[in-house]
Amino acid sequence: MNGPGLVENALRERRERGGKALVPYVTGGLGDDWTATVEAVAAAGADVIEIGIPFSDPVMDGPTIQEANDRSLRAGATPPGILDALGGLDVGVPLVVMTYYNIAFRMGLKRFAASLAAAGVSGCILPDLPLEETGPWAQAADESGVETILLAAPTTPDDRLPAICERSRGFVYGVGLLGVTGVRAELASSACRIAERLKAVTDRPVLVGVGVGTPGQAVEVSRHGDGVVVGSAVVQRMLDGAGPEGVASLVADFRRALDDAY
Amino acid sequence: MALSDPTPEGRFGEFGGRFVPETLVPACRLIEEAFSEAWLDPAFRAELDGLLTNYAGRPSPVTECPTLSEELGLRLLLKREDLNHTGSHKINNVLGQALLARRMGKSRLLAETGAGQHGVATATAAALLGMECCVYMGEVDVARQELNVFRMRLLGAEVRTAMSGSRTLKDAINEAMRDWVATVEDSYYCLGSVMGPHPYPFMVRTFQEVIGTEARRQCEELLGGVPDVVCASVGGGSNAIGIFSGFVDSDAQLVGVEPAGGAAVGRGVPGVVHGSASYLMQDEFGQVLEAESISAGLDYPGVGPEHSYLAATGRARYESVTDAEVVEAFQLLSRTEGIIPALEPAHALAWVSRERESLAGGSVLLNLSGRGDKDVAQMMEILS
Numbered sequence: 264m265n266g267p268g269l270v271e272n273a274l275r276e277r278r279e280r281g282g283k284a285l286v287p288y289v290t291g292g293l294g295d296d297w298t299a300t301v302e303a304v305a306a307a308g309a310d311v312i313e314i315g316i317p318f319s320d321p322v323m324d325g326p327t328i329q330e331a332n333d334r335s336l337r338a339g340a341t342p343p344g345i346l347d348a349l350g351g352l353d354v355g356v357p358l359v360v361m362t363y364y365n366i367a368f369r370m371g372l373k374r375f376a377a378s379l380a381a382a383g384v385s386g387c388i389l390p391d392l393p394l395e396e397t398g399p400w401a402q403a404a405d406e407s408g409v410e411t412i413l414l415a416a417p418t419t420p421d422d423r424l425p426a427i428c429e430r431s432r433g434f435v436y437g438v439g440l441l442g443v444t445g446v447r448a449e450l451a452s453s454a455c456r457i458a459e460r461l462k463a464v465t466d467r468p469v470l471v472g473v474g475v476g477t478p479g480q481a482v483e484v485s486r487h488g489d490g491v492v493v494g495s496a497v498v499q500r501m502l503d504g505a506g507p508e509g510v511a512s513l514v515a516d517f518r519r520a521l522d523d524a525y
Numbered sequence: 526m527a528l529s530d531p532t533p534e535g536r537f538g539e540f541g542g543r544f545v546p547e548t549l550v551p552a553c554r555l556i557e558e559a560f561s562e563a564w565l566d567p568a569f570r571a572e573l574d575g576l577l578t579n580y581a582g583r584p585s586p587v588t589e590c591p592t593l594s595e596e597l598g599l600r601l602l603l604k605r606e607d608l609n610h611t612g613s614h615k616i617n618n619v620l621g622q623a624l625l626a627r628r629m630g631k632s633r634l635l636a637e638t639g640a641g642q643h644g645v646a647t648a649t650a651a652a653l654l655g656m657e658c659c660v661y662m663g664e665v666d667v668a669r670q671e672l673n674v675f676r677m678r679l680l681g682a683e684v685r686t687a688m689s690g691s692r693t694l695k696d697a698i699n700e701a702m703r704d705w706v707a708t709v710e711d712s713y714y715c716l717g718s719v720m721g722p723h724p725y726p727f728m729v730r731t732f733q734e735v736i737g738t739e740a741r742r743q744c745e746e747l748l749g750g751v752p753d754v755v756c757a758s759v760g761g762g763s764n765a766i767g768i769f770s771g772f773v774d775s776d777a778q779l780v781g782v783e784p785a786g787g788a789a790v791g792r793g794v795p796g797v798v799h800g801s802a803s804y805l806m807q808d809e810f811g812q813v814l815e816a817e818s819i820s821a822g823l824d825y826p827g828v829g830p831e832h833s834y835l836a837a838t839g840r841a842r843y844e845s846v847t848d849a850e851v852v853e854a855f856q857l858l859s860r861t862e863g864i865i866p867a868l869e870p871a872h873a874l875a876w877v878s879r880e881r882e883s884l885a886g887g888s889v890l891l892n893l894s895g896r897g898d899k900d901v902a903q904m905m906e907i908l909s
Binding site: 318319320321322323325329333336341342343364365366367368369370390391392393394395396413414415416417418419420423427438441442443 | 534542543544545546547548549550551552689690695696699702703706707708709710795796797798799800802805807809810811812813
C-alpha cells in the first residue's frame with residue numbers, strides 16, 4: 264500500500280489537534296449485542312476500534328480476554344461470521360482486527376487480508392507474528408490495503424526498534440509491561456519507557472496497551488506517547504453484562520479523562 | 526549424513542520458525558546464541574556428558590526380547606530409556622537445558638508437563654543445580670498423574686494447575702508461555718519436546734541425539750548393521766527424533782506412532798501454534814482441536830516441526846494406534862518380558878504388534894522412552 268491508511272490518518276489527525284488517541288478493544292461474537300457495543304463505543308469517542316477474533320490458544324492474553332474468547336467460541340463465533348457482521352456496520356471510525364496468526368494462516372493469508380478489506384476493516388494486529396515472520400502476511404495485507412500493526416515490547420533491544428517502526432503501519436503498538444493482557448492496579452514504569460523509546464525513533468503514532476486499565480493510567484502513559492489501547496477493562500464490562508451503554512460509558516470516561524488532560 | 530540443520534530462521538522445509546510475541550523474541554535469540562556457544566565449548570560438553578553418565582546412568586542398554594520376539598515373529602530390540610534416572614528420556618534434554626540456563630545466569634526453570642515426566646526431570650535438574658522450578662500441568666493430567674505431581678513437589682518444584690481449555694498438555698504450554706512472557710528476565714523456559722519457537726526444536730533434538738548415537742553403535746554390535754525398522758511414539762516427538770537421528774542416513778525405515786486421538790501428522794493440516802509451523806489438528810477456522818488420548822504425554826494436537834518435515838519428505842512415516850491397542854501392548858510387554866512400559870512407548874509397541882505380519886522376520890528397534898510406574902494407578906482402574 265502507498266502512504267498512510269485510514270488508521271494512521273485518524274491517529275495523526277488526533278495528534279495534530281493536540282489530543283491523545285483512544286483505541287478500545289471489543290471481543291467479536293461476545294454476546295448477541297456485540298455489534299451494538301462496537302457502535303456505542305465509536306459514539307463514545309473511540310478513534311479506532313480493535314475487534315478481537317477469538318482464538319483457542321491466546322498466549323498473549325490474560326484471564327479476562329481468555330474468558331471472553333472462550334465464551335465467544337462456545338457461542339459459535341467464527342472468523343467469517345465476525346467479519347460478516349462488521350461488514351454490515353458503519354461506525355464512522357476505522358476498525359482493526361486483533362487475532363492470532365493461525366486464524367489468518369488457516370484461511371489463507373491473501374484470502375484473510377481480502378476478507379478484512381471486504382468487511383471494511385482497515386488494520387490487523389497479530390501478536391504472535393514478530394517482525395522476522397511477518398513478511399508473507401505483510402505483503403498480503405499491503406496488497407489488500409490492510410495496515411499491519413506491529414508490537415514493540417519492553418524487552419525489544421534499541422537496535423531492533425527502528426525496523427519494527429519502519430515495517431509497522433497504522434501505529435506502533437508499545438507493549439506496556441512484561442506480561443499478558445489484563446488490568447493492573449498500577450501503571451508499570453515500562454509503559455512510559457516503551458512509549459518514550461518508540462517516540463525517539465519514529466514519527467508514526469505510538470500507542471501503548473497491555474496493563475492500561477483506568478482513565479488515570481491512560482492519561483499518565485499518554486504523556487509519553489500518542490494514546491492508548493484499552494482491552495481487558497472494556498472486555499470485563501462486556502463479560503459483566505453491562506451492555507452497549509454500560510461499555511460505552513466506560514469508554515466515555517477514558518475519552519473525557521484524555522480530553523481534560525490534553 | 527545426520528538430520529539436517531534448520532535454516533537460520535529455524536525452518537525445516539516449510540515448518541518451524543519463531544512465532545512468538547515480540548516480548549519473547551529477544552529471549553529466543555539469546556538462547557540460540559548461548560546454545561551455539563555452549564555446544565562448541567568442550568567444558569560445557571564435558572559437564573553434560575559427566576551428568577549423563579554419572580547422574581542419569583547413560584548409556585542406556587539395548588535389550589533383546591526373546592519371548593515377545595518369538596510371539597510376534599520378528600526380532601524386537603528395546604532402547605531402554607526407561608532405565609534413565611527419573612524414568613524416561615526427558616532427562617537427556619533437561620540436563621542440557623538446565624546447564625545452559627545456569628550458564629545464562631537464569632535462576633528459575635519454567636516447564637510444562639503432560640504425563641509429568643518432563644516436569645519431574647526439570648524439577649530434578651533444578652534440585653541438582655540449586656534453581657527454582659515452576660511446572661505447569663493441566664488439571665486433567667494432575668488428576669491422572671498424581672504420583673508425578675507429588676514427586677515434583679518432593680523435589681522442591683511448584684506445580685501450577687492449568688485450568689483453561691482442554692486442561693491438558695496444550696493448555697499447560699499456554700500457561701507456561703504466559704508465565705514466561707511475564708518473567709522472561711530471570712526465568713528460562715525449559716521446553717520438554719522438539720517443538721516451540723526456534724531454537725527449541727533444534728536444541729532439544731541435539732540434546733536427544735544421544736539416544737540415536739548410542740543405539741546405532743549398539744545395533745552394529747548386536748545386529749552387525751542397522752535394524753529394518755526404527756519406531757517410537759510421537760507426541761511432540763523428542764524421543765522419536767532422538768532415536769531417528771542415529772538412523773536417518775541408513776536404510777532403516779523410520780516410523781513414528783501417534784495416538785489416534787492426537788494424530789497431528791496423520792490427521793492434521795499445517796498450522797501455527799506454540800511458536801512454530803507444523804501439522805496441527807484444527808478445525809476449518811484454525812481453532813486448535815483438543816486431543817484425546819489415554820496417554821497424558823501424547824495428549825497433544827500438534828507435533829514438532831521436524832517431524833512434519835520428515836513426513837512431508839517421506840523419510841519417516843507416521844501411523845496411529847487406538848487406546849485399546851495401547852492397553853493391550855502395555856500388558857503384553859509386562860507379561861512377556863517383565864518390563865512395564867509407560868503408556869507412551871506402549872503406542873509404538875501397539876503398532877509393532879498390529880503390524881507383526883508385515884514386519885515378520887525383520888528386526889525392529891523400539892525406543893522404550895519411559896517406564897510405566899507412573900501409569901499403574903490409571904491402568905489399575907482401566908483393567909479392573
